[in-house]
Amino acid sequence: MDLIATPLGLALLAASVSFLSLVISKESKISEFRQDWIDTLRQEISELISLLWEIHYKATSDEPELQSYQNLIPAGIRFSQLSAKIRLLLNSKEIDSQRINSAIDSLPGMDAKNVAKILDRDAVMESATELIALTNKVLKSEWKRVKRGEAFYFATKWCLVVSLVVTLALIISTSF
Template structure:
């Protein structure tokens, strides 16, 4: 058994099937991550547009109400005349609320609830503070969601970590295989050692025998 067979005992067709399955799995995860990121980006764009429309309309309405109040004019008639604008404000608030997660965006939902309070129960100054709070809170939410899009979905992060582990293991295994193969080639190319010389025993001449 050679070195490659010892390290990689899986037959060729089975190895090819495993590689094909792994590639298919990676492509599926990446495609799903890409689609989820697109949906999240669309959610970010929609929330930004709804908040911008709501804040712009709410501030314009508050400015008029404050001006009429300062001049001691009847602001209630203006509210009645601009009924369509108030309806749009409430529609935007509802759309924003439906985009939010109660477990993650509780502060934003609490601020939006302020605008559903009966008008006499809240002053224009408090309403203006609530609008500023919505702007500040929405900026935090949009920043957080954008970081999530930039970072990637959990499945993508998991796949990236696993891929790094496999790459590191492949590099280490390849280095070990190269070292082992180099040693094998060195031992094969090494010239054979000369045969050990056998020492020939010296024969001592025998003394002449004395004849009597």
């Protein structure tokens, strides 16, 4: 019995370690992708806000050539591209992501009802501040998820720790 229990216990221990290694590798890659997502969202939001200010300064400039429609088109196109990319990065089913999308919708100059707000420095500042706050909330929760690990990894890690202790206890008890 001792000869069967010990090799079986060691095989179970080896399988557990192998499985844990596989889970750690997979979850590490997921965390890496999530960190890339965090960095991309941060970059795109900051660029969107930068373009918002660029459009505001051009639209309120005393220089007619800066105010011209032709001068505002490239920034407007890039602004639209960024807002679309940000929407694609977000999960539309999550409340905080929906709030970010709503904040983007209400940015000055985003649609006909908000176009005049692009001339109002306070409206631009308020919109930018709100978008930053909402984005920070999402980034903070995602960063916590990266630090903690995915739920499956977290649960698997503790299940394997328990099985390791039980296996070692079985090995020790059969050895004596």
